[in-house]
Amino acid sequence: MSEPEPSFDEYATDYASALEQGISVSGENKEYFARGRIAVLKKRLDAMGRSPRVVMDYGCGTGSATPYFFETLHPERVIGVDISSKSLQVARTAFPQRSASFHLFEDYKPCAEVDLAFCNGVFHHIPLKERAGAIDYVRRSLKPGGLFAFCENNPWNLGTHFVMSRIPFDRDAIKISIPEARRLLIAGGFEVLDVKSLFYFPRSLRFLRPLESALASLPLGTQYQILSRAPS
Ligand SMILES: C[S@@+](CC[C@H](N)C(=O)[O-])C[C@H]1O[C@@H](n2cnc3c(N)ncnc32)[C@H](O)[C@@H]1O
Numbered sequence: 001m002s003e004p005e006p007s008f009d010e011y012a013t014d015y016a017s018a019l020e021q022g023i024s025v026s027g028e029n030k031e032y033f034a035r036g037r038i039a040v041l042k043k044r045l046d047a048m049g050r051s052p053r054v055v056m057d058y059g060c061g062t063g064s065a066t067p068y069f070f071e072t073l074h075p076e077r078v079i080g081v082d083i084s085s086k087s088l089q090v091a092r093t094a095f096p097q098r099s100a101s102f103h104l105f106e107d108y109k110p111c112a113e114v115d116l117a118f119c120n121g122v123f124h125h126i127p128l129k130e131r132a133g134a135i136d137y138v139r140r141s142l143k144p145g146g147l148f149a150f151c152e153n154n155p156w157n158l159g160t161h162f163v164m165s166r167i168p169f170d171r172d173a174i175k176i177s178i179p180e181a182r183r184l185l186i187a188g189g190f191e192v193l194d195v196k197s198l199f200y201f202p203r204s205l206r207f208l209r210p211l212e213s214a215l216a217s218l219p220l221g222t223q224y225q226i227l228s229r230a231p232s
Pocket residue numbers: 005008058059060061062064065082083084087119120121122125126127130134
């Protein structure tokens with residue numbers, strides 16, 4: 001029998017240090033990855049001429065991506081939703097401004113107001129049977145034609161397995177490959193626009209990072225980001 005999923009309430013206060021325990025093998029900190037994911041997304045949005053006013057962070061946890069949304073995408077509002085009330089409390093304390101709000105899933109009613117939904121490292125924690133429902137929640141939150149940037153750890157990269165094995169809350173997660181994620185999105189009515197692999201090289205090999213944009217189309221980076229569009 002598999003282990004039960006961890007409750008993120010347990011990690012609300014030391015989420016950052018538990019995460020650093022794993023990703024420190026890359027020589028980088030969590031800010032490097034958070035900023036990098038949103039920088040890649042920003043380039044894609046610019047190419048499409050899209051500047052989202054309302055952003056949803058699905059599975060926002062303690063809200064660690066919030067400053068990067070404001071810094072890079074300049075939205076009017078960020079809406080974070082999560083299952084862990086203690087993590088949401090940490091997020092509210094860290095980001096008290098009115099332009100950011102944090103809610104339990106059941107307290108936020110999807111109402112087609114979101115221009116861009118984003119998630120990172122969330123779906124591998126969602127039980128298989130509940131993943132389609134999670135996609136549907138995102139779709140109902142988005143405006144018609146709204147975008148969904150789906151970021152996950154790539155099980156086709158060996159480094160991903162090593163890093164996740166070092167993070168207590170990620171150890172037993174059910175990883176999701178790029179083809180599985182694409183199928184899930186398409187089954188939920190999304191059109192897949194673009195898939196990018198991210199973060200190939202650790203800090204010690206950073207002189208090779210200029211190659212990462214050329215490698216983005218191979219399904220082998222430690223993470224990937226799928227940009228998809230809700231039906232209009
Ligand atoms: C690894 S953390 C990622 C947090 C944040 N997205 C980030 O990048 O730092 C995973 C998040 O997924 C949430 N989560 C866990 N189980 C979930 C479920 N069944 N449905 C939705 N979210 C879940 C957790 O509460 C946690 O905040």
